[in-house]
Amino acid sequence: MTSWIAPAKIILFGEHAVVYGEPAIAVPVASLKAEATVKPSTDGFKIIAHDMDAVIVRYDVSLIEEPLQRTLALLQQYTGKSLPDVEIHLRSSIPMASGLGSGAAISTALLRAVSSAMDADLSDEIVNSLVFEVEKIHHGTPSGIDNTVIVYEQPIFYVRNQPIERLSIARSFKLIIGDTGQKALTHVAVGDVRKLMETDPESAGKRVKAIGEIAVAARRAIETGKITDLGVLMHENHRLLQELTVSSPELDQFVEAALSAGAIGAKMSGGGRGGNMIALVTDDCAAAVANALWQAGAVHVFETTVA
Known part of the structure; x- marks a missing residue:
């Protein structure tokens, strides 16, 4: 076996x-x-x-x-x-x-x-x-x-169609994952963003470009150990995803709950319209953030360390 x-x-x-x-x-x-x-x-x-x-x-x-x-x-x-x-x-x-x-x-x-x-x-x-x-x-x-x-x-x-690059993690950091329990169909959200890119290419395109710039800045923060900078970037990334219509009231509520409980940063993760969000936490606030997500209605709460 x-x-x-x-x-x-x-x-x-x-x-x-x-x-x-x-x-x-x-x-x-x-x-x-x-x-x-x-x-x-x-x-x-x-x-x-x-x-x-x-x-x-x-x-x-x-x-x-x-x-x-x-x-x-x-x-x-x-x-x-x-x-x-x-x-x-x-x-x-x-x-x-x-x-x-x-x-x-x-x-x-x-x-x-x-x-x-x-x-x-x-x-x-x-x-x-x-x-x-x-x-x-x-x-x-x-x-x-x-x-x-x-x-x-x-x-x-x-980056799609480019060689995979392994990230160098200068300083490990901890994430709390909150699951809304809403089953999200990624291809629907992806299709809706595509429609925005077709109907309003200037506005949607600027948001897509900005998300890419945030990812580049986040890589620098991860590779230099500037964890606090990651929190700021997460907040901005979530706002842009909201504007692309792929967040949800529940995801937004979880993000706010995590931040109120002391998370350094928080954002939706994945296709959106349900599914999961992530919160960047310290050891001191991890339990409080997890509890806040449970109280906000999370059906699962997971913890993982990126190292």
Whole structure:
């Protein structure tokens, strides 16, 4: 029995703007993970999805638009091999449709588990490209952030179609993640921003450009250990995302609650319209911020350290 694990991810800066060539910063969240365990099977290939009432999934090419099926199809196409006679037990602690990369993490763990059972040696680069193709089902026009940070399991400075740059963290910092519990469809928010870019290109384009400039400034702050500067940049980034109509009343409420409880900075994270927000905290205020988010209605509150 062998298990393959993929972490969650959180976007610090650059969401939505990254689709238009601007930079973004994202980090893995190791405390949340998807896991695929390989066991022998006497009944052909099957997936047992424990977080979906242990539903049994068998390969069916007619269901190619379903993410698990697309993952299996792409793997067979790339390797030229048939699926092995194994059971894949899938489990995930990552909330679905909340901006934490649950889809990419599940696809990554599944690809690595099945390719291992096939004796197919896939590089991180190949896994990344295959997961990106599956991400098109989830996001329509995916940025590539989710698959990249999850497959490589490292903090990254990401610009689409450019080489991945690993972030140098001069001083570790702590984030509190607050989950609204609202299931957000990223491709809808991405599509709405695209409409703004088409109908009001000057105004929307300025906001997108400004988000990219904030990501560049945030990289400098992270690489020089100026954590307080990050808080200011988070506030400005959130305001711009509000203006692009991708925040929500609940996300705004969580941001205000975190700031009132002493957070250095706070902003929505990911596609928006629900999902998660993040708060930059010190050890002294972390518990108070987490409690404030619970009181504001968070369904999950997570803590992670970026180092």
